[in-house]
Structures are given as structure tokens and as C-alpha cells.
Amino acid sequence: MSEEFIIQVANRVKQLPPYLFGRLNALKYEKRRNNVDVIDLGMGNPNDPTPQPIIQKLCEAVQDPRNHRYTVSANGIFNLRREIAKYYEKQFGVTLDPDEVICTIGSKEGISHLCLGLLETGDIALVPNPAFPIHIHAVNLAGGSVVSVPLTEDEKFLPNLFDTATKLVPRPKIMILNFPHNPTAATIDLHFFEEIVAFAKKYNIIVVHDFAYCQITFDDYKAPSFLQVKGAKEVGVEFNTMSKSFNMAGWRLGFCVGNKEIIDTLAKVKGYYDYGIFQPVQIASIIALRECEKYAKEQAKIYQTRRDVLSDGLNRIGWNVKKPKASMFVWAPIPEKYSSMSSVDFAFKLMNEAEVAVAPGAAFGENGEGYLRLALVENELRLKQAIRQIDRALR
Numbered sequence: 001m002s003e004e005f006i007i008q009v010a011n012r013v014k015q016l017p018p019y020l021f022g023r024l025n026a027l028k029y030e031k032r033r034n035n036v037d038v039i040d041l042g043m044g045n046p047n048d049p050t051p052q053p054i055i056q057k058l059c060e061a062v063q064d065p066r067n068h069r070y071t072v073s074a075n076g077i078f079n080l081r082r083e084i085a086k087y088y089e090k091q092f093g094v095t096l097d098p099d100e101v102i103c104t105i106g107s108k109e110g111i112s113h114l115c116l117g118l119l120e121t122g123d124i125a126l127v128p129n130p131a132f133p134i135h136i137h138a139v140n141l142a143g144g145s146v147v148s149v150p151l152t153e154d155e156k157f158l159p160n161l162f163d164t165a166t167k168l169v170p171r172p173k174i175m176i177l178n179f180p181h182n183p184t185a186a187t188i189d190l191h192f193f194e195e196i197v198a199f200a201k202k203y204n205i206i207v208v209h210d211f212a213y214c215q216i217t218f219d220d221y222k223a224p225s226f227l228q229v230k231g232a233k234e235v236g237v238e239f240n241t242m243s244k245s246f247n248m249a250g251w252r253l254g255f256c257v258g259n260k261e262i263i264d265t266l267a268k269v270k271g272y273y274d275y276g277i278f279q280p281v282q283i284a285s286i287i288a289l290r291e292c293e294k295y296a297k298e299q300a301k302i303y304q305t306r307r308d309v310l311s312d313g314l315n316r317i318g319w320n321v322k323k324p325k326a327s328m329f330v331w332a333p334i335p336e337k338y339s340s341m342s343s344v345d346f347a348f349k350l351m352n353e354a355e356v357a358v359a360p361g362a363a364f365g366e367n368g369e370g371y372l373r374l375a376l377v378e379n380e381l382r383l384k385q386a387i388r389q390i391d392r393a394l395r
Contacts, residue, residue, distance in 0.1 A: 012141050020363040024347060028357050039386040041374040042347075042357040044182065044328055046247045048302065051295040054246065057287040061280035071276035075267050076103025076255065080282045084255050087289045091214070092225040094257075100233070102263050102270070103277055107212055107239040107254035110266065111176070112138040113273060114237075114256070117265040118174055118206060119144035126165055126175040126205075128157070130183055130361060130368035135176045135210065147172065150367050151184060158192065162199055171203055178210040180223050183364045183373040184331045185324030187217075190224040193232065200235040206262065207236030213327045215245040215296045218304040221325040227258055237262045244328060245296040246288045251281050303328050306376040306383055313387035317394075330374045331361075335394065343369055354393035356386045 021042070028038050061067050071077060076084075081098040088094040104110030111134055119125065121143035127135050129148035139146050147168060149161045165172050177196070179188045200207050209226040217223050226238050237258035243249040256266060310330050311323045321332045334346050341349070343360035350356045359375070361368030378386065 012143070015140065016137060020344060020360060024351060024357065024360075027348070027351055031351070031355070036355055038351070038355050038357050039378060039382055039389070040357045041376075041378060041386065042359045043377070044244075044375045045377060046244065046249050046328075047377050048247050048299065050247045050251070051288070051292045053291055054248070054284045054288045058280050058284040061283040064280075067279040067283070069279075071279045071282065074271055074274065074276040076101065076276065077279065077282050080286050081255075083286045083289045084257065088225070088227070088257060092228050094225055094227045096227075096257055097260075100260050100263055101255055101257050102267050103282065104239070104254040104256055104266075104270070105274065105277060106243065106252045107210060107241045107256075108134050109252075110239055110254055110256050111135065111208065111210065112141065113269045114208065114262070114266045115139050115142040115144065115174075117269040118142075118262070123174075124168055124170065124172040126161060126172045128161075128177065128181070129366065130364035130371075131176075132178060132182045132210070133364065135178065136365070139176070144173075148365060148367070151181065151186060153186075158195060165199070165203060165205065172205050174206040174208055175200070176208045176210070177226070178212075180213040180217070180324075180326035182210075182213070182327060183329055183359065183361070183368065183371075185327040185329050187221060187223065187325045190228060193224060193226050193229045196226070197229045197232050197235055201231065205235070207232070209236065209238045211238050212241045212244055214240060216300050216303055216328055217326040218300070218307060218323075219325055223326055233258050235259070237266075242285055242288060245299060246292060247299065248285070248288065251285075253277055253281055253285050303376050306378070306380060309380050309383045310374060310376065310387070313384060314390075317387060317391040328376045330376065332372050332374060334370055334372065338394070339370065343372060347372065350390060350393065354386075354389040356389055 031038050081101040084101045085096040085098055088096050115138040119142040123144045125139040125144050125146055126149055127146050128151035136146050149164050151157055214223050226232050237256050239256050241254035307323060311321045314321045319335050321330060338346055343362045347358050347360040350358055359373040361371030
């Protein structure tokens with residue numbers, strides 16, 4: 001009789017927490033298989049179409065067999081990197097050389113591989129809590145340690161961040177920031193980044209800023225780029241993506257800009273992991289950045305209208321929801337009547353009794369407990385229907 005064969009999984013994988021979205025997604029798919037019309041506000045997955053000029057350029061580029069090979073540069077084709085530099089100049093007044101730009105397979109992949117390039121075992125990363133999960137787990141998978149800083153609704157975050165950083169031994173190696181924020185939709189002004197850059201220089205801490213929602217802003221608010229601050233390129237980089245503003249989530253194209261040494265480090269790691277992004281997707285992205293700003297502005301207006309419908313509707317049925325100034329999410333505290341329930345249990349309640357899927361705050365860290373994240377990915381009629389169903393379920 002042969003002995004039982006045992007798969008030895010790496011500790012870095014064993015230490016990953018259970019994926020909270022997994023159970024909710026399984027229930028959602030089960031309901032849909034049984035013809036239950038679940039209104040899905042759980043994932044920030046844009047359901048609006050990619051602008052037609054981008055699609056047309058992709059179709060044109062994909063007909064050229066020269067584009068079927070490995071791309072000429074794993075860092076991104078030169079014309080796209082140049083267009084990204086122009087985009088930053090136009091949008092934020094930031095001057096970039098194409099060599100200070102690298103394209104990634106979405107920002108999630110880029111952040112993960114950058115952590116592999118920057119962090120040694122035991123290195124510390126400062127991350128706000130709650131946080132987009134990859135900001136935590138990319139550090140863990142690279143062997144680093146995350147120190148969380150509560151992202152509160154008051155003005156204490158920056159002092160807490162600095163106080164935590166100065167007390168830690170060894171000193172944190174990087175800090176990962178994300179504004180407009182996912183999941184809370186928190187926003188900042190340029191002065192915030194001025195303080196961050198000064199602090200990073202003083203204590204030699206690398207700044208990694210995730211700027212995925214840069215153009216999804218409301219009520220005349222304009223989100224600042226970290227790189228707008230003088231000296232920012234000396235201390236860090238900024239990640240961005242085509243996913244949200246241009247409805248290209250499934251196309252998987254992001255980019256990282258800023259400090260050339262950090263960019264080169266990411267390029268070196270990526271050189272061992274992938275051959276770059278399908279070239280027609282890169283060519284189509286040039287058209288997006290060059291010709292489709294009006295579509296991005298229209299999309300932001302669509303999200304603002306949905307924000308108003310969802311926030312006003314939830315407040316009308318007794319919730320206490322603040323309207324965000326940016327992002328594609330509403331961060332809602334669980335109604336007081338149900339405050340004793342965990343966010344996961346309450347999310348299951350809404351799924352089972354209201355047939356509405358939402359993301360539990362606990363999925364984003366312990367400071368997310370007591371909240372839900374609702375994505376603005378359904379049209380106005382569907383959002384109004386979701387509010388009616390939630391109201392009926394909770395009465």
C-alpha cells in the first residue's frame with residue numbers, strides 16, 4: 001500500500017485569511033442559477049460599455065498579425081508610455097519621461113510585483129485600515145509585515161500615520177496609500193500629499209499611491225495626484241488604471257509612474273514573470289488617453305447621478321449615508337437597528353431577504369466592521385429597485 005501523497009502548500013498561502021467574498025459570491029451564483037434576479041452592488045466591476053473609439057482601434061489593431069507576437073517591450077510600448085506621460089501633463093501638470101512609466105496587467109498585478117521587488121522578509125509596510133485587500137496581501141505574499149493605521153472619518157489619520165511610523169523599529173520601508181479611497185471613498189487635498197512627501201523624505205519611507213479613481217470625482221472636487229507635489233518623484237510612485245474611467249476593467253491595463261529606480265525595479269521583476277500586455281490592447285489604450293476624455297467625464301457624471309440615487313434612497317428609508325466626493329462606491333454604516341450584526345451576517349441577510357448583493361466592510365480589514373460597501377455599477381432604475389427591496393426586507 002502506497003503512503004498518502006501530501007501537498008505541502010507554502011506558509012505564505014496558508015497564512016492568507018479566508019476570502020470573505022467567496023461565500024457571498026457562491027450564494028449569489030446559486031440564486032442566479034435558480035432564476036433569482038440578484039441586484040449586484042458587491043463588486044466594483046463597471047457594467048457600462050467601453051467607449052466605441054477604443055473598441056474600434058482594438059479591432060483594427062488585432063487584424064495586424066505583427067501584433068499577435070510577444071509585445072516589443074514588457075514595460076509597455078513606447079507610444080503608450082509617451083501618451084501616459086502626456087496624460088499626466090494635461091491632467092495634473094506633472095512632467096514625466098516615458099522611462100518613468102511602466103505598463104502593468106492592471107494595477108493589482110503591478111502593486112503585487114512591486115512589493116516583491118521592494119520588500120525583504122520582515123520589512124514593514126504602513127497601510128490604512130480599512131484597505132483594498134491587495135494593499136495588505138501583496139505585502140504579506142512578499143514576506144513583509146503590514147502595520148495598519150486606522151482610516152477614521154476625522155482628521156486624525158495623518159498624525160496617527162506619522163506617530164506610528166516614528167515609533168516602529170525597524171522603520172517602515174514603504175507606505176501604501178489610496179485616495180480617492182477604496183472602500184471608504186475618503187478624499188484628500190494636495191496639502192495631505194505635501195505632508196506625506198516631507199515625512200517620507202525625512203524618514204526614508206517609499207510611498208506607493210494607488211490612484212485608480214482619479215477621474216471619478218463629483219461636486220467640482222478634483223482628486224490630486226501624489227506626483228503634483230515637488231519632490232514626490234524622489235520618494236515614490238503612483239499606480240493608475242484604464243479600468244474605471246474608461247470602463248476597461250476586463251482589458252487589464254494599468255500603469256505605474258514616478259521614481260525611475262522604483263520603476264526599473266518593477267520592470268526587473270516583471271521581466272521574469274510576464275511578456276507584457278497584448279499589443280492591440282496597448283494600442284487601443286493610446287486612443288483612450290488621447291481621444292476619450294469626454295467619455296471619462298460623462299462616466300463620472302453617470303456615477304454622480306447613481307451616487308445621489310443610492311445615497312438619497314438609503315437615507316430616505318432610515319439609513320445614515322454620507323455622499324462621497326469621489327470613487328464608484330458608497331460606504332454605508334449598518335443601520336442602528338442591526339448594529340449588533342456583523343457586516344458579513346448583514347450582507348447575507350440582504351442577499352437572502354432583499355436579493356441585493358453588497359460587500360461586507362470586514363472584507364477590507366477590522367476597521368471596516370460595521371459598514372457595507374455598495375458599488376455604483378447598476379443603472380438608476382436598478383438602484384431604486386434595490387432600495388425598495390432593502391426597505392421591504394428590513395421593515
